Structures are given as C-alpha cells and as structure tokens.
Amino acid sequence: MSKLLLKNGVVINPVKQTKKKEDILIEDNKIVKLGSNLKSETAQVIDIAGKIITPGLVDMHVHLREPGFEYKETIKTGTKAAAKGGFTTVAAMPNTNPVIDKESLVKSVLATAKKEGVVNVCQLGAITKESKGTELAEIGRMKQAGVVGISDDGNSIMNAEVMRLALKYAKDFNLPVISHCEDDNLAGEGVVHEGYYSTITGLNPIPASAEDVMVARDIYLAKETNSKVHIAHISTKGSVKLVRQAKERGVKVTCEVTPHHFTLTDAEITSFATATKVNPPLRSQEDVEAIKEGLQDGTIDVIATDHAPHAIEEKDVEYDYAPFGISGLETALGLVLTELVKPGVLSLEEAIAKVTIQPAQILGLNKGRLEVGEVADLTVIDLEDQWQVNPTKFLSKGQNTPFAGYKLQGKTVMTIVDGEVVYSIN
Numbered sequence: 001m002s003k004l005l006l007k008n009g010v011v012i013n014p015v016k017q018t019k020k021k022e023d024i025l026i027e028d029n030k031i032v033k034l035g036s037n038l039k040s041e042t043a044q045v046i047d048i049a050g051k052i053i054t055p056g057l058v059d060m061h062v063h064l065r066e067p068g069f070e071y072k073e074t075i076k077t078g079t080k081a082a083a084k085g086g087f088t089t090v091a092a093m094p095n096t097n098p099v100i101d102k103e104s105l106v107k108s109v110l111a112t113a114k115k116e117g118v119v120n121v122c123q124l125g126a127i128t129k130e131s132k133g134t135e136l137a138e139i140g141r142m143k144q145a146g147v148v149g150i151s152d153d154g155n156s157i158m159n160a161e162v163m164r165l166a167l168k169y170a171k172d173f174n175l176p177v178i179s180h181c182e183d184d185n186l187a188g189e190g191v192v193h194e195g196y197y198s199t200i201t202g203l204n205p206i207p208a209s210a211e212d213v214m215v216a217r218d219i220y221l222a223k224e225t226n227s228k229v230h231i232a233h234i235s236t237k238g239s240v241k242l243v244r245q246a247k248e249r250g251v252k253v254t255c256e257v258t259p260h261h262f263t264l265t266d267a268e269i270t271s272f273a274t275a276t277k278v279n280p281p282l283r284s285q286e287d288v289e290a291i292k293e294g295l296q297d298g299t300i301d302v303i304a305t306d307h308a309p310h311a312i313e314e315k316d317v318e319y320d321y322a323p324f325g326i327s328g329l330e331t332a333l334g335l336v337l338t339e340l341v342k343p344g345v346l347s348l349e350e351a352i353a354k355v356t357i358q359p360a361q362i363l364g365l366n367k368g369r370l371e372v373g374e375v376a377d378l379t380v381i382d383l384e385d386q387w388q389v390n391p392t393k394f395l396s397k398g399q400n401t402p403f404a405g406y407k408l409q410g411k412t413v414m415t416i417v418d419g420e421v422v423y424s425i426n
C-alpha cells in the first residue's frame with residue numbers, strides 16, 4: 001500500500017471557500033486524513049511548507065488533437081502539459097480527425113487516453129455528425145460510451161432547429177451542451193475583432209455581434225427546452241450581459257472564459273504576430289473589463305484554457321492564413337494568479353473554484369473537492385514563484401502563445417493524480 005503524507009501546506013477548499021494550514025495523508029489513491037500534526041511511520045513525507053494545495057485543477061476545454069492531428073499534439077504530450085500546468089483532469093474536444101461523433105470512436109479515444117494520459121481525460125462528443133451542423137450525432141450511445149458533454153466546438157451550429165433538438169436530446173441524457181457561439185455569416189472571413197485595431201491594421205474584422213446573437217439564440221433555446229447550455233470561451237461585453245440576465249431569469253446557462261480573453265486586448269494584433277490569432281478573437285478593453293466583472297459577480301462560472309496547439313510551420317504564415325488557437329495549458333494558472341488574484345479581481349478561493357468544483361459540476365464529474373474519502377487528485381502551488389514564459393520549454397507540442405516573455409507570479413510545483421505524483425518541479 002502506497003502512503004504519502006503532505007505536511008505543512010495551506011489547503012484551499014473551494015467548496016467551503018476556506019484556506020487553512022492542514023496536513024494531508026493519502027493512502028493508495030484516496031485522501032484518508034486531513035488535520036494538523038499528522039504523523040505516519042510508513043508514509044513518504046513531503047514537506048510543502050509555504051505552498052498552497054488545492055483540489056486538482058479541472059480544465060473543461062482542451063484540444064488534444066488525437067486522433068488525426070498528432071503533429072500538433074498527442075494525448076501524451078497534451079496531458080504532460082496539463083500536469084505541468086496543475087491540471088489533473090481535462091475534457092477533450094471532439095474536433096479531431098475523425099471527429100468523435102460515435103460510440104466506437106469515443107471508446108477508442110478513451111482507451112488511448114487511459115493508456116497514454118498522464119492525467120484524467122474526459123471526452124466530449126460531437127453534437128452533429130462530423131460537426132457539420134446538420135444531422136445529430138449518436139448522442140445516447142456516446143453517453144453510454146462515456147462522454148461527459150457534447151460540443152461542435154470549432155464550428156457553429158447555424159441551424160437553430162438542429163441546436164434545439166440537440167438541447168432536447170442532451171437533457172434526456174443529462175449531458176451539458178457546450179456551445180461555440182459564432183454566427184458564420186457575421187464572422188465571414190474575419191480574423192480579428194472589429195474595432196479601432198482592425199481598422200488600423202486592415203485585418204478582416206469579426207464583429208462582436210457574431211458572438212452575441214448566437215449567445216442570445218442559445219439562451220432562448222435553453223429556456224424553451226428547459227435544458228442546460230454552457231457557452232464556451234465567452235469574450236464580449238454583450239454576451240456577458242446576456243448570460244447575467246438569463247441567469248437572473250432562471251435559465252440553465254453557464255459559461256467559461258479563457259486566460260487570454262481576460263488578459264489581452266485586440267491592441268496585441270498590431271504586432272501582426274499570428275500567436276494572437278484565436279477564436280473568438282481578442283476583444284476590446286471594454287470587453288475585457290466586462291469579463292472581469294462577470295468573473296467577480298459569478299456570471300462567468302469557469303476559467304478554461306481552450307488549449308489549441310498548432311505546429312510552428314502552420315502559424316509561421318501570413319495572419320490571414322494561420323489557424324486560430326493558443327496553446328494555453330502551461331500559462332493558465334500563472335495568468336489566473338497574476339492577472340486576477342494578485343490585483344484582487346478574485347480571491348484565491350474564488351479563482352480556484354472556477355478551475356475545480358465549478359467545471360466539475362457542469363460536467364457532472366466527481367472532482368474538484370478536497371475532502372477525506374475523495375480520490376487524491378491534488379495540485380501544489382507556489383504563489384511566490386516568479387517566472388518568465390518560455391514556449392520552447394513547453395511540454396505541449398504547441399508553442400503558439402502570445403505570452404512568450406511574460407513575467408508571471410505563481411506556479412505549479414507538484415501535481416498528484418490518483419495518489420501518484422505525476423509532475424514535480426524538482
């Protein structure tokens with residue numbers, strides 16, 4: 001029986017919103033004791049004095065690219081990056097090749113994840129066949145095979161009747177529908193946010209309304225069908241307001257924001273660096289401020305990376321031709337701590353809830369709690385560690401980050417999955 005005793009850490013409990021010094025005793029894969037001055041003759045003792053310890057972080061939106069795009073990322077490299085980022089559970093989007101839209105594919109990708117994954121991998125299934133937006137995928141059978149939600153992320157479902165049907169089916173199977181809200185016609189050939197900076201760069205614009213109208217539509221459909229809808233990567237002031245008002249009316253809507261959307265504005269695009277090209281696009285200062293308010297008042301439930309790794313040669317082209325996406329797993333925690341917790345936008349406990357219990361609850365996962373009896377998925381964090389982002393040191397194959405050279409404060413020092421140390425800084 002393997003035993004591990006973590007001594008002198010400060011435990012963050014995001015459910016109770018508390019923070020206190022406690023030792024943690026792990027036996028096999030479970031937390032068996034929490035308390036002060038715990039002792040064990042047989043356990044391996046690790047002193048984590050001065051560090052904080054949280055339930056293992058949960059990222060409900062990643063692209064692991066396997067099968068089909070292994071040159072961008074694999075389950076192995078993506079989950080190694082996740083562990084380094086402090087994540088013990090990730091939910092993988094189905095926009096692979098083939099798109100994960102049927103039972104057999106869910107089974108096969110979950111089998112690979114079990115074998116290759118360094119952290120827990122949950123799979124999301126497509127809403128429509130090949131995520132083409134026209135015909136529903138095998139939702140019930142994919143649920144039986146283990147998907148924790150459905151999404152056509154990367155693509156929008158332009159046909160509202162298809163979306164309405166999906167919401168109805170998903171409710172019967174108790175699956176959240178994760179919506180990539182983008183009106184294809186409004187977005188057109190756009191590559192950046194429409195505003196001052198699209199005008200001065202001459203880059204093709206995507207108006208904020210491309211997101212807003214779809215968020216409004218999905219809220220109406222969720223209300224009508226009494227189903228749950230989760231808005232992926234929310235980015236505009238307008239959609240934050242829509243979600244806030246819908247929640248007040250009792251609509252079952254939740255949403256997530258990415259670290260790049262609460263940190264950066266569209267001013268970044270003046271560099272023409274394709275690392276700033278992402279969907280939805282980096283928005284205006286006003287949008288970023290609205291996002292922060294949404295995080296504060298609970299309108300925004302979750303922080304998710306939307307880790308979207310791409311190969312260097314794919315991004316090393318003109319702005320119009322580069323693929324959308326940012327490799328986010330290894331900078332997320334540092335950005336949350338530096339951009340939100342340090343300036344007091346969120347308390348540490350609030351921020352941790354948005355990367356643990358909140359996403360776990362939306363996906364119906366038994367994760368995100370740090371209690372006796374729970375599986376020992378834990379993240380040890382040094383809040384003082386100052387470091388500089390260096391993408392060439394990423395464990396992800398995707399070095400596509402707009403944060404290269406950024407100085408961040410706060411870092412994962414150890415990640416424990418199922419009672420085993422899967423990442424340690426030393």
Ligand SMILES: NC(=O)N[C@@H](CC(=O)O)C(=O)O
Binds near residue numbers: 095
């Ligand atoms: N976010 C992105 O810019 N890209 C994602 C797709 C998506 O999340 O919509 C990808 O799969 O590369």
Ligand SMILES: [Zn+2]
Binds near residue numbers: 155180
């Ligand atoms: Zn998306």
Ligand SMILES: [Zn+2]
Binds near residue numbers: 093
């Ligand atoms: Zn995505």
